[in-house]
Amino acid sequence: MEKLSNPKVTIEIIQKYNFAFQKRFGQNFLIDGHVIEKIIRAAEITKDDVVLEIGPGIGTMTQYLAEAAGEVFAVEIDKNLLPILAETLAEYDNVTVVNEDILKVDIAALTGGRLVKVVANLPYYITTPIIMGLFENHIPATSITVMVQKEVAERMQAGPGGKDYGALSLAVQYYAEPYIVANVPPNCFMPRPNVGSAVIRLTRHTEPKIVVKDEKFMFKLIRASFNQRRKTLQNGINNSAELSISKDAVVEALRKMGLSESIRGEALTLAQFAELSDLLCE
Numbered sequence: 035m036e037k038l039s040n041p042k043v044t045i046e047i048i049q050k051y052n053f054a055f056q057k058r059f060g061q062n063f064l065i066d067g068h069v070i071e072k073i074i075r076a077a078e079i080t081k082d083d084v085v086l087e088i089g090p091g092i093g094t095m096t097q098y099l100a101e102a103a104g105e106v107f108a109v110e111i112d113k114n115l116l117p118i119l120a121e122t123l124a125e126y127d128n129v130t131v132v133n134e135d136i137l138k139v140d141i142a143a144l145t146g147g148r149l150v151k152v153v154a155n156l157p158y159y160i161t162t163p164i165i166m167g168l169f170e171n172h173i174p175a176t177s178i179t180v181m182v183q184k185e186v187a188e189r190m191q192a193g194p195g196g197k198d199y200g201a202l203s204l205a206v207q208y209y210a211e212p213y214i215v216a217n218v219p220p221n222c223f224m225p226r227p228n229v230g231s232a233v234i235r236l237t238r239h240t241e242p243k244i245v246v247k248d249e250k251f252m253f254k255l256i257r258a259s260f261n262q263r264r265k266t267l268q269n270g271i272n273n274s275a276e277l278s279i280s281k282d283a284v285v286e287a288l289r290k291m292g293l294s295e296s297i298r299g300e301a302l303t304l305a306q307f308a309e310l311s312d313l314l315c316e
């Protein structure tokens with residue numbers, strides 16, 4: 035069959051099955067083959083790879099993935115898409131479609147515990163829980179190459195000091211090296227989203243870049259430090275419902291680190307948050 039990245043083919047399939055786009059599932063299907071090729075190239079997919087695709091939709095990118103990869107597991111929440119996927123992926127015997135919520139599926143069991151590359155045009159309403167779930171549940175993924183909202187991609191890649199830097203930047207960079215591959219305009223999707231998009235590749239660190247005594251405690255500190263952006267770090271931590279640390283203890287730790295007591299969260303690097311966390315969790 036002619037590829038779905040041709041908008042005419044997408045329209046035909048959607049009309050044939052009388053498919054109604056579900057806003058609540060973040061359904062914006064790709065209709066640009068060049069963008070899909072760019073995603074596949076950035077993910078460096080070869081026939082040796084097992085790919086996990088989150089939200090195949092009508093199978094537009096899945097068709098390309100099936101041709102490039104050894105095996106593809108595609109997890110789709112919307113059961114109305116299953117008959118469509120059965121037709122659009124009929125000629126590929128290396129694709130397994132699973133009708134599940136990606137936030138609930140046991141990925142390691144699904145893929146037999148093998149190393150995977152995650153590739154997706156993500157549903158934007160749950161980008162952060164999906165990405166953090168993949169990292170925190172220690173899914174054996176070597177890289178995650180995904181389309182996300184442009185603003186979210188910028189936050190993931192941001193370094194200290196800027197307005198985009200925050201808890202998401204630190205969480206992503208703790209686990210992986212982010213790299214924005216391309217910006218993608220709304221006209222590459224059907225229907226068009228009302229925000230700009232970007233493809234980002236997150237390459238998992240093979241060795242942890244930062245070693246911290248208590249990972250969970252560090253992330254609580256990070257969240258507290260960015261909760262009230264205009265506040266100093268010591269006020270943010272002191273006002274956190276998740277932590278009970280006195281201002282004096284924070285001031286003392288900052289002094290040991292050679293930092294000003296009026297410093298704000300956005301000025302600290304990941305290594306400094308790890309050091310602060312080690313000083314405060316004792």
Ligand code: SAM
Nearest residue numbers: 059062063064089090091110111135136155157
């Ligand atoms: N990959 C397709 C493409 O690029 O044309 C569709 C991408 S669309 C932005 C997001 C897809 O994720 C939709 O098919 C949607 O139904 C699916 N989806 C939304 N929430 C999901 C969830 N929790 N688990 C699995 N799939 C989900």
